[in-house]
Amino acid sequence: MYDNKKISIEEALNLIQSGDEIVSGFCGLEPMAIMSKLHTIKDRIEDVTIWYSLGMGNYPFFSNPEMKGRFITNSWFYSAGTRIAHTLGTVSYQPVHLHNGMVRKLQINYPRVFIGTASPMDRHGYVKVALSVLYEKEFIETADLVIMEINPNLPDVGGDTEIHIDSIDYVVEIDRPIPTLSSFPVSEIDKTIGGYVASLVNDGDTFQLGIGAIPNAAAQAFTDKKDLGVHTEMITSSMADLAEGGVITGKKKTLHKGKMVGTFALGSQKLYEFMDFNPSVVLFRGPYVNDPYVIAQNDNMVSINTALQVDLTGQVCSESIGTRQYSGTGGQTDTAVGAIHAKNGRSIIALYSTAKDGTVSTIQPWLSPGAVVTLSRNNVDYIITEYGIAPMKARTIKERVENLIAVAHPDFRKEIRETAFKYEIW
Incomplete structure (x- = not known):
């Protein structure tokens, strides 16, 4: 069941089509391995929309002005990279309240693709989206294509964080540090x-x-x-x-x-x-x-x-x-x-x-x-x-x-x- 879902980053990218809408996992669930290679498919796609907020990375698909027309990045919370990219015209802001902003999008349309990060599967067939359930589960439940990077470094956190492997179409196994936030010096x-x-x-x-x-x-x-x-x-x-x-x-x-x-x-x-x-x-x-x-x-x-x-x-x-x-x-x-x-x-x-x-x-x-x-x-x-x-x-x-x-x-x-x-x- 799990082994049949394993693919490489390149195979995951090959599943993305022109006109797709992609929702990315939030903060610590950002699929950094896939996102860092997303720009490599620019020559075969156009009008791919990515919903990406409070980003941890600064990826070529939005930081390079040559990507305009290939990728459209929307964000409801800017961080350093998207703040700069806004001036390039590659990122657009979406005004929302946190509690329902992204989920309200489902009242308009269902993005076809969700890409995020989860912990390894347990013996009962569940993985955990252990650092954010801000909107992830709603989009996993409605997307046609769900791809998850599986990272053993995620903590195990309780609440409403479990997802059964049946809800995931493909997994990409990676082993990288979880994104952290540097401490702010106090004056x-x-x-x-x-x-x-x-x-x-x-x-x-x-x-x-x-x-x-x-x-x-x-x-x-x-x-x-x-x-x-x-x-x-x-x-x-x-x-x-x-x-x-x-x-x-x-x-x-x-x-x-x-x-x-x-x-x-x-x-x-x-x-x-x-x-x-x-x-x-x-x-x-x-x-x-x-x-x-x-x-x-x-x-x-x-x-x-x-x-x-x-x-x-x-x-x-x-x-x-x-x-x-x-x-x-x-x-x-x-x-x-x-x-x-x-x-x-x-x-x-x-x-x-x-x-x-x-x-x-x-x-x-x-x-x-x-x-x-x-x-x-x-x-x-x-x-x-x-x-x-x-x-x-x-x-x-x-x-x-x-x-x-x-x-x-x-x-x-x-x-x-x-x-x-x-x-x-x-």
């Missing part, structure tokens, strides 16, 4: 912001945390907390550290008590080792984990996210620099909306007060022209910079303006205040 400013974030998190709270230096600093500031719980889109290295330190226990959770719940994981090799055969960590499908109504079932739910820019009314841009797409909406709206609807929930946005080496304020009277509103001003309870905490919940525009000016960088406060007065932002 003194990060530590200050992290301390303010931690002051809003209580013992027994359940939290969601993103990636980056500020989230890492916040996690480091949680070390004196007790019995925290996790309900998050992404399981991170900092969460593993807190769990091993006894800070995360999940004892007070009202949903999935005692479990760290996520829909994908990305971090260090140490994180993957922590997750391996760990019954306290479970991954469930993205449409469940990041459903705001599911998130809201967690009492004392705290959503902690970062931003690139906010305006004086509390609108948040977390994904673009003006018109230029930088990352993606991701799960920010999902988790913020879920948190504000939870009993005693809180939605927190944390960011630096300036950008471009201190020459630009990230708090502006209005967002930059073309900037994307990632998070409505109605879904933010607190905005934090290194200068303090600006409460937004139940505040008028006038109060929000005053609170945000108070946490803006001192070099820009006078100018921001004068502009707000001139344009009657109150």
